[in-house]
Amino acid sequence: MKKILNLLIFCLSISLFSQKNLAVTYKTSIANLETNAILIASKTHSMYEEGIEFKEREMNEFEPNSFTIGGWDHMRIFQNLKEPEVLKIQMFKNEDRFSYVDKDYYISDTIPKLNWEFINHHEEIEILGYKCKEARLKFRGSEFKAYYTTEIPTTFGPWKFHGLPGLILRVSSVDNPKIYWEVEEIIYPYEEAKIADVSAMNFNLSMKEYIQNFDDLVEKRGRAFAARMGSSYQSIPKNMRRQMTRERKYEWETW
Known part of the structure; x- marks a missing residue:
């Protein structure tokens, strides 16, 4: 795991923030599929990346129509505390035949304010030697325990x-136990960690536009598959399609 961490940090070295940083690796899962993730954070900026090294998966363990942002595709999320609700998301083209990421995307996602509920009646638990408290969050149609x-x-x-x-x-996820993030290693402080400078990148696509493009692509592929099979096409409702995703319903949706 330490070799993976060092390799990722090297690959992500575009520019430096001068202060001591934090490096954290996580194991994350969605729909029985596990992959590694890394968080690099300074005092004011962070970069989260997942989907670089995948563990072996069985194709019958998940349904490709169930995936959107934050599944098994390679992605980076950048955050600046000056605008904590504005996330810059870099999605990389995936050649896997099940992927709906058909090209590189640069997305600006303005997320709703995260209204955490602090759970004070539970005893603290210990994770990697650190005492931890519990909090809960309802976010885009899902509930999470942290x-x-x-x-x-x-x-x-x-x-x-x-x-x-x-x-x-x-x-x-409270709704789906197959969705989780579990810390594996923490290095703090970590002076060698480097955070990418995204100021020159053009994040010109909104999350709403990306999801609309994604839904259109799902429909297009579904119709093409039905035509090849000689059957009629029936669209899958969004609430059913997203049952296994992290984000089930976006704030602009009214269904």
Whole structure:
């Protein structure tokens, strides 16, 4: 795991923030599929990346129509605490025949404010030697349970999670136990960690536009498959298609 961490950090070295940084590796899962993820954070910026090294999967363990942002595709999420609700997402083209990421995407995702509920009646648990408290969050149609430690003073966490008074070590979906993030290694402080400078990248696609493009591609492929099979096409409702995803319903959707 340490070799993986060092390799990822090297690959992500575009420019440096001068202060001591934090490096965290996670194991994350969606629909029985596990992959490695890494969080690099300074005092004010963070970069989360997942989908680089995949563990062996069985194709019958998941349905390709169930995936959208944050599945098994290679992605990076950048955050700046000056605008904590504006996430810059870099999605990389995936040649896997099940993937719906048909090209590189640069997405600007303005997410709803994360209103964490602090769970104070539970006893603290210990993760990797750190005492952790529990918090819960309802986010885009899903509910999540998180454990964070105030022993590492950062507001960042894996994926799109942030805003707790300490590093987030574990997150799991209350709705789907197959969706989770589990810390594997923490190096803090870590002076060698480097964070990419995204100021020159053009994140010109909104999340709403990306999801609309994604849904259109799903429909197009579904119709083409039905035509090849000589059968009629029946569209899968979005609420059913996203049952296994992290984000089930977006704030602009009214269904």
